[in-house]
Amino acid sequence: MPRKKTFTIEFALDKAMELFWERGYQSTSMREIADHLGLSRSSIYATFGDKHTLFVETLRRYGSECRAPGLSELANAEAPRSALIRVFELAIGTGEVPKHGHCLLINTAMQLMSTDPEVTQVVESAFLDMEASFRRAVERAASQGEVAGGVNTTQTARALLSLYLGLCVLIRSGVRESVLRATVDQVETMLPAPD
Amino acid sequence: MPRKKTFTIEFALDKAMELFWERGYQSTSMREIADHLGLSRSSIYATFGDKHTLFVETLRRYGSECRAPGLSELANAEAPRSALIRVFELAIGTGEVPKHGHCLLINTAMQLMSTDPEVTQVVESAFLDMEASFRRAVERAASQGEVAGGVNTTQTARALLSLYLGLCVLIRSGVRESVLRATVDQVETMLPAPD
DNA sequence: CTTTATCTGGAACGTATGGTAAACTATGCC
DNA sequence: GGCATAGTTTACCATACGTTCCAGATAAAG
Numbered sequence: 001m002p003r004k005k006t007f008t009i010e011f012a013l014d015k016a017m018e019l020f021w022e023r024g025y026q027s028t029s030m031r032e033i034a035d036h037l038g039l040s041r042s043s044i045y046a047t048f049g050d051k052h053t054l055f056v057e058t059l060r061r062y063g064s065e066c067r068a069p070g071l072s073e074l075a076n077a078e079a080p081r082s083a084l085i086r087v088f089e090l091a092i093g094t095g096e097v098p099k100h101g102h103c104l105l106i107n108t109a110m111q112l113m114s115t116d117p118e119v120t121q122v123v124e125s126a127f128l129d130m131e132a133s134f135r136r137a138v139e140r141a142a143s144q145g146e147v148a149g150g151v152n153t154t155q156t157a158r159a160l161l162s163l164y165l166g167l168c169v170l171i172r173s174g175v176r177e178s179v180l181r182a183t184v185d186q187v188e189t190m191l192p193a194p195d
Numbered sequence: 196m197p198r199k200k201t202f203t204i205e206f207a208l209d210k211a212m213e214l215f216w217e218r219g220y221q222s223t224s225m226r227e228i229a230d231h232l233g234l235s236r237s238s239i240y241a242t243f244g245d246k247h248t249l250f251v252e253t254l255r256r257y258g259s260e261c262r263a264p265g266l267s268e269l270a271n272a273e274a275p276r277s278a279l280i281r282v283f284e285l286a287i288g289t290g291e292v293p294k295h296g297h298c299l300l301i302n303t304a305m306q307l308m309s310t311d312p313e314v315t316q317v318v319e320s321a322f323l324d325m326e327a328s329f330r331r332a333v334e335r336a337a338s339q340g341e342v343a344g345g346v347n348t349t350q351t352a353r354a355l356l357s358l359y360l361g362l363c364v365l366i367r368s369g370v371r372e373s374v375l376r377a378t379v380d381q382v383e384t385m386l387p388a389p390d
Numbered sequence: 391c392t393t394t395a396t397c398t399g400g401a402a403c404g405t406a407t408g409g410t411a412a413a414c415t416a417t418g419c420c
Numbered sequence: 421g422g423c424a425t426a427g428t429t430t431a432c433c434a435t436a437c438g439t440t441c442c443a444g445a446t447a448a449a450g
Binding site for chain 3: 422423424426427428429430431432433434435436437439440441442443444445446447448450
């Protein structure tokens with residue numbers, strides 16, 4: 001009986017994501033989202049109810065996994081050590097922060113001020129996933145003889161996570177590339193080739 | 196002839212700083228600042244002209260150097276290596292983000308979205324200062340025989356900077372302490388005792 | 391075609407924002 | 421005691437925000 005929606009929820013979430021990603025939560029208004037979607041605000045409110053829940057839905061659609069460039073290739077790379085280094089090089093390689101900064105979840109984590117429980121949970125689990133990706137890559141690198149056997153894989157993975165997030169902050173702060181490059185060098189040092 | 200100001204500029208900047216620090220730039224309104232100062236908005240506008248310039252003045256008064264806990268003690272510590280590790284332990288030691296998160300400049304860097312040239316410059320120079328503090332401490336630790344002589348001090352200092360900023364992001368994201376602790380362990384690994 | 395349930399668009403609401411204009415008030419010099 | 425100068429305040433402006441209400445449009449079921 002009822003009328004049909006003129007848009008799909010997925011499409012709306014993707015469009016909203018573009019803006020949240022580019023401008024952050026606070027700086028994105030529902031009016032901008034509606035315009036970007038080609039709809040009126042009421043339709044969005046009728047569908048999602050609230051700006052905050054729309055944002056959380058957007059985060060959930062984004063996926064629990066962080067989409068840092070090169071991160072997804074980590075799982076199946078034949079040379080995990082090189083793939084790990086490549087993740088860091090891709091972060092600084094573009095030079096500028098291209099369009100919407102970094103991974104949406106990292107952006108969100110950095111801008112997070114008030115402890116929003118729902119958002120915090122999504123972000124935290126994304127970081128744990130990222131840590132797991134790093135750890136598996138380090139383990140595979142060690143078992144393949146790409147790095148020396150003595151490394152503590154868990155500690156290394158967590159340190160890589162800190163290094164990556166710090167690198168994101170530095171990139172956004174516009175420091176010289178030589179400072180960024182040292183982080184990549186440190187990653188190589190942390191993954192020493194077996195002698 | 197004229198009437199005298201009922202407040203000093205320094206006092207106003209300090210009061211504004213408290214709010215900017217706690218809530219961030221965007222989430223702090225001029226009304227809140229005026230109330231917190233016990234003045235009316237017009238006086239603030241007459242004195243500083245603009246919210247943005249008030250913020251930049253606040254940043255400048257904060258000082259070019261990052262005030263991460265324990266960082267200032269780095270310069271004169273007798274045991275630089277322990278002091279370095281202590282900087283990281285102090286960051287996670289409090290457990291919770293106490294009142295206004297981290298150092299104001301780090302907060303600002305993380306929330307920085309649009310590339311604001313003035314703000315970016317202050318933040319960048321603060322990070323370079325922080326890197327220099329780290330490097331001097333590493334150099335002193337090496338010359339005092341606290342760490343092995345082979346370390347690349349510049350690379351280590353820059354990596355420490357990335358690690359510290361990443362740690363700040365992780366702390367704010369509410370990850371478990373064991374994940375944070377790994378970053379401190381990594382710092383110890385990066386500063387190996389001479390054998 | 392009518393009914394019925396949903397969807398859509400536009401107007402509107404209440405509030406908050408950054409910023410301004412003009413009236414008022416205190417100071418110190420003549 | 422005036423008077424000029426600067427500081428403070430009150431009131432206001434235009435705009436933007438998140439959100440809601442309501443009339444009209446639209447689809448399928450009877």
